[in-house]
Amino acid sequence: MSRPRIVVVGAGFAGYRTARTLSRLARDKADITLLNPTDYFLYLPLLPHVATGVLEPRRVTVSLAGTLPHVRLALGEADDIDLERHTVTYTDPEGERGELPYDRLVLSVGSVNKLLPVPGVAEHAHGFRGMPEALYLRDHITRQIELAAAAPDPETCRARCTFVVVGAGYTGVELAAHGELFTDALVRKQPLRQGIRPRWLLLDLADRVLPELDRRLSATAERVLRRRGVDVRTGTSVKEATSDGVLLDDGDAVDTRTLVWCVGVRPDPLVAGLGRPLEKGRLRVDSCLQVPGHPEVFACGDAAAVPDATRPGEFTPMTAQHAWRQGVTAGRNVAASLGVGTRRAYRHRDLGFIVDLGGVQAAANPLGVPLSGPLAGAVTRGYHLAAMPGNRVRVAADWLLDSVLPRQAVQLGLVRSWSVPLESASPELARLPHPDDHGRDPRVPGHSPPKEEPDDQQQ
Numbered sequence: 037m038s039r040p041r042i043v044v045v046g047a048g049f050a051g052y053r054t055a056r057t058l059s060r061l062a063r064d065k066a067d068i069t070l071l072n073p074t075d076y077f078l079y080l081p082l083l084p085h086v087a088t089g090v091l092e093p094r095r096v097t098v099s100l101a102g103t104l105p106h107v108r109l110a111l112g113e114a115d116d117i118d119l120e121r122h123t124v125t126y127t128d129p130e131g132e133r134g135e136l137p138y139d140r141l142v143l144s145v146g147s148v149n150k151l152l153p154v155p156g157v158a159e160h161a162h163g164f165r166g167m168p169e170a171l172y173l174r175d176h177i178t179r180q181i182e183l184a185a186a187a188p189d190p191e192t193c194r195a196r197c198t199f200v201v202v203g204a205g206y207t208g209v210e211l212a213a214h215g216e217l218f219t220d221a222l223v224r225k226q227p228l229r230q231g232i233r234p235r236w237l238l239l240d241l242a243d244r245v246l247p248e249l250d251r252r253l254s255a256t257a258e259r260v261l262r263r264r265g266v267d268v269r270t271g272t273s274v275k276e277a278t279s280d281g282v283l284l285d286d287g288d289a290v291d292t293r294t295l296v297w298c299v300g301v302r303p304d305p306l307v308a309g310l311g312r313p314l315e316k317g318r319l320r321v322d323s324c325l326q327v328p329g330h331p332e333v334f335a336c337g338d339a340a341a342v343p344d345a346t347r348p349g350e351f352t353p354m355t356a357q358h359a360w361r362q363g364v365t366a367g368r369n370v371a372a373s374l375g376v377g378t379r380r381a382y383r384h385r386d387l388g389f390i391v392d393l394g395g396v397q398a399a400a401n402p403l404g405v406p407l408s409g410p411l412a413g414a415v416t417r418g419y420h421l422a423a424m425p426g427n428r429v430r431v432a433a434d435w436l437l438d439s440v441l442p443r444q445a446v447q448l449g450l451v452r453s454w455s456v457p458l459e460s461a462s463p464e465l466a467r468l469p470h471p472d473d474h475g476r477d478p479r480v481p482g483h484s485p486p487k488e489e490p491d492d493q494q495q
């Protein structure tokens with residue numbers, strides 16, 4: 037008799053942990069396939085360190101083939117799931133189509149940037165949800181400072197070194213905090229016109245930064261941001277964006293070439309196509325992470341609405357902590373459905389939260405104990421090292437080097453503005469030139485970029 041086939045779609049926090057649990061529990065019982073567009077697991081919480089030159093990009097990636105024994109990697113992106121025929125259809129990185137039949141399916145496709153209907157934002161803002169956007173941003177920030185230093189007039193100089201981040205959740209807060217340190221380091225080497233300093237604005241409609249976290253974390257983060265000179269504006273958002281500025285809803289017009297959209301995420305649209313009940317775009321599952329009516333299908337992480345055992349009637353928030361732990365439950369329950377071990381409901385205990393503010397600063401509340409300053413910084417970095425499933429020594433080495441050496445102020449320019457649109461169902465991949473461009477590759481000198489998406493390298 038042939039072995040059961042388990043297919044896990046998505047190798048982020050939830051899917052990677054599911055596959056790892058299954059490779060331990062069910063490798064003798066089943067064939068395990070992991071479908072993911074990239075060959076690595078991405079440790080998203082350290083992405084701000086990549087965007088601001090603290091860590092080299094490969095440090096925050098962990099090889100799937102190298103760390104998941106007994107799991108077959110299928111490179112590609114699922115575009116259709118047939119719940120009746122039990123098949124997943126996908127497209128590989130070279131455009132070839134493939135099909136994976138399954139007996140058990142785990143959906144862990146995560147989330148994508150959330151858009152709001154604000155004029156000009158889709159065209160002029162960039163998100164912060166994947167590696168291509170982090171690489172783009174690192175180069176873009178470096179380039180803006182370089183162009184600001186050579187700007188012909190003070191207005192252009194000011195606009196180029198003004199950076200606007202919308203959304204003061206942990207992503208926006210960390211990006212603004214690290215970004216400010218990064219641009220300070222850049223202007224130390226390339227001084228701007230007299231009296232002009234890089235300026236970071238952090239906006240949120242809520243009445244405090246980190247509105248979803250403990251108030252003490254908010255207070256610590258806001259104190260550090262303001263001390264560094266970040267212009268924190270709560271109760272404020274963007275009314276309109278253009279190529280050279282933003283209009284805020286308090287009436288202020290800000291000249292800038294940089295608008296980073298960190299207003300949150302929405303579940304990957306793949307799960308909406310299943311025709312099963314959703315909760316705010318997330319696929320509804322029971323407490324054992326199974327899709328009602330389809331016990332052979334499991335879902336976890338950001339894309340799944342998992343009942344929160346500690347808050348009856350509510351669903352677990354979209355965090356790495358939950359996704360990582362739900363991955364263990366999904367792996368165990370899939371194994372149990374094949375006769376290995378017993379099924380159990382997803383339960384969790386709040387272990388607290390950490391927000392890395394760059395340098396030695398952080399805001400943290402491990403096990404509910406509020407910490408700030410260098411102690412919080414040490415706890416935060418220690419937590420990340422312990423939580424990463426690989427590459428720890430390289431990450432620690434980069435942190436050490438960053439503490440003693442100046443930041444590298446060079447831009448490679450490999451990821452262009454048009455290849456990381458805000459609206460994308462695949463933030464993990466940079467967009468490639470479209471076949472309609474008749475072979476023109478905007479990255480090749482002499483080949484012009486698509487007209488509707490100007491390359492900011494030219495700006």
Ligand SMILES: Cc1cc2nc3c(=O)[nH]c(=O)nc-3n(C[C@H](O)[C@H](O)[C@H](O)COP(=O)(O)OP(=O)(O)OC[C@H]3O[C@@H](n4cnc5c(N)ncnc54)[C@H](O)[C@@H]3O)c2cc1C
Pocket residue numbers: 045046047048049050051071072073074078080081082083084112113114115144145146147164165166206207304306336337338339354355356357358359360390464
């Ligand atoms: C910049 C940033 C910082 C963050 N910091 C923190 C933090 O400090 N603490 C915290 O708790 N949370 C943090 N989060 C949130 C956390 O990263 C997410 O909640 C977590 O990654 C969700 O895990 P997941 O497995 O559901 O999704 P992901 O980790 O996003 O993984 C989804 C995977 O599915 C793949 N995929 C997507 N679509 C398809 C498809 N169609 N076919 C195949 N594969 C697909 C993706 O490539 C990816 O590998 C942060 C998020 C960001 C963006």
